[in-house]
Amino acid sequence: MSTLHALTVPKWGMSMEEGEITEWRVSVGDKLAVGDELVDIETSKIVNAAECQVAGTLVRIIGEVGQTLKVGMLMGVVATGDATDAQIDSFVVGFVPDASGSSLAQSSDAGAPATPASQAQPVARAIPVATATPVAAGALSQGPDDAGVNASAVARRIARAHNINLNNVPATGRNGRVSKRDVEQAGGIEIVAAPRSSGAKPTSESQRSTEDDSHIASTPVARRLARSLNINLNDVTATGKRGRVSKEDVEKAAVAETGVAYYREQKLSGMRKTIAARLTESKQTIPHYRVSVDVEIDSLLQQRAYMNGTLGHKISVNDFVIKACAGALEQVPEVNVQYAEDCIRQFDQVDISMAVAVKGGLITPVIRNVGAKGLPQIAAASSDLAHRAQAGTLGVDEFQGGTFSISNLGMFGVDQFDAIINLPQAAILAVAAGVKKPVVRGDSIVPATVMRVSLSADHRAIDGAIAAQFLKSLKGFLENPASMLL
Numbered sequence: 001m002s003t004l005h006a007l008t009v010p011k012w013g014m015s016m017e018e019g020e021i022t023e024w025r026v027s028v029g030d031k032l033a034v035g036d037e038l039v040d041i042e043t044s045k046i047v048n049a050a051e052c053q054v055a056g057t058l059v060r061i062i063g064e065v066g067q068t069l070k071v072g073m074l075m076g077v078v079a080t081g082d083a084t085d086a087q088i089d090s091f092v093v094g095f096v097p098d099a100s101g102s103s104l105a106q107s108s109d110a111g112a113p114a115t116p117a118s119q120a121q122p123v124a125r126a127i128p129v130a131t132a133t134p135v136a137a138g139a140l141s142q143g144p145d146d147a148g149v150n151a152s153a154v155a156r157r158i159a160r161a162h163n164i165n166l167n168n169v170p171a172t173g174r175n176g177r178v179s180k181r182d183v184e185q186a187g188g189i190e191i192v193a194a195p196r197s198s199g200a201k202p203t204s205e206s207q208r209s210t211e212d213d214s215h216i217a218s219t220p221v222a223r224r225l226a227r228s229l230n231i232n233l234n235d236v237t238a239t240g241k242r243g244r245v246s247k248e249d250v251e252k253a254a255v256a257e258t259g260v261a262y263y264r265e266q267k268l269s270g271m272r273k274t275i276a277a278r279l280t281e282s283k284q285t286i287p288h289y290r291v292s293v294d295v296e297i298d299s300l301l302q303q304r305a306y307m308n309g310t311l312g313h314k315i316s317v318n319d320f321v322i323k324a325c326a327g328a329l330e331q332v333p334e335v336n337v338q339y340a341e342d343c344i345r346q347f348d349q350v351d352i353s354m355a356v357a358v359k360g361g362l363i364t365p366v367i368r369n370v371g372a373k374g375l376p377q378i379a380a381a382s383s384d385l386a387h388r389a390q391a392g393t394l395g396v397d398e399f400q401g402g403t404f405s406i407s408n409l410g411m412f413g414v415d416q417f418d419a420i421i422n423l424p425q426a427a428i429l430a431v432a433a434g435v436k437k438p439v440v441r442g443d444s445i446v447p448a449t450v451m452r453v454s455l456s457a458d459h460r461a462i463d464g465a466i467a468a469q470f471l472k473s474l475k476g477f478l479e480n481p482a483s484m485l486l
Contacts, residue, residue, distance in 0.1 A: 002081030004091045005054050011071045013396045019043050020068045020270045030058050042270050047392045056080040060088050072097040143167040151178035152230045158183045209234035218245035225250045271361040282423050290418050292454040293471045295478045297434050303481040315379045318408045321431055322378050323484050324477035326350045326370035332470040336403050338424045339461040353402030356389040363389045366402040416452045426458040
């Protein structure tokens, strides 16, 4: 007898809700052993490999590369023994997602329906159907996600530009598609064609050419773009080499036809979605306020040069900032906190999250127990975490649980900036570049390297006087770096 097992999206960490499949490491028909790495899944911050928890054969891949699936959804099917396609089909149809995220959450004998441990019942889902009933103008932007609505590329661009949800537009186009005219009529939109100087032939829905454009000389890119935008090449003025229609010509024709500037869309990665959600939540729910101070860092730079040049270390200015923050947080522990609705969590250990720019976003790996580390140890830890963050090989526990954050844009020459608090923490330090400036010392004006630091704090947990004390302490450590070596 054959048994079928469901390979589902696992849940790595309490905050994980979905993952994007980036690569399958096995193929249908491969024999699997317990612990084999099956598929790479990108979560909000990292890429992890899902492991097989049962020996068998991979008989079906459901989740395609590039597809984003919720935790507990079906990615593939593993069989112990032989199974027919009909049995596998029946198993897939009867599968019920398990939100607990067990990577092999369900199993059944071949031919029997899949049975989840929770005995959850499938829920009938309503599918929105286009209707000819007029929609009030104020409600045109409302409704479920319209990504699956059958619409022409031009209609979709106009709808997005005018904040119209395509679920609210009656479809009269060919094959039930929402056309450009449908969107214009639903929203009362009048599209004004761009002037002829744009290099495109102005057209309207009724004037658009229907002749075969296969003979029109064009670049392959231009032809593919025209097809995706539903533009006939007979309607495009060619300005490319040897009289060919170029990609730019098609883009200009699209502008002339819709009145909406041409743009490209890039699918949001799991990381970008999480960054957007978390920063929106932070900005909307936390009463931010900011305090800043200028720090003279010439002594710090001299100390760094000595430690790196004479002693052979590799310590960055940011490593000094991390160490100084640990010292300041120990002196002013009221900043090393989290606001938790009915209480304030006070942490004895300083775990600092440092912002690291990675491809497509930002990640904040955590250096643990910074107060107990010396500068060389901090430098080694920060370098290791930064490199593995950029390679996407951090473990979940390595970027969760910090008590304070640092965001440093000084290497980009930024004079000053404000950072958004990294939930659930209550404060984040923004570090700018060190810049040569004239400063007053006694009765003299002398040059000095000045670095501005700005603390963003949660006013529910940290009062302004406490934030000022923290910056005073931080300034003391940074301007007297020898104090950090004690």
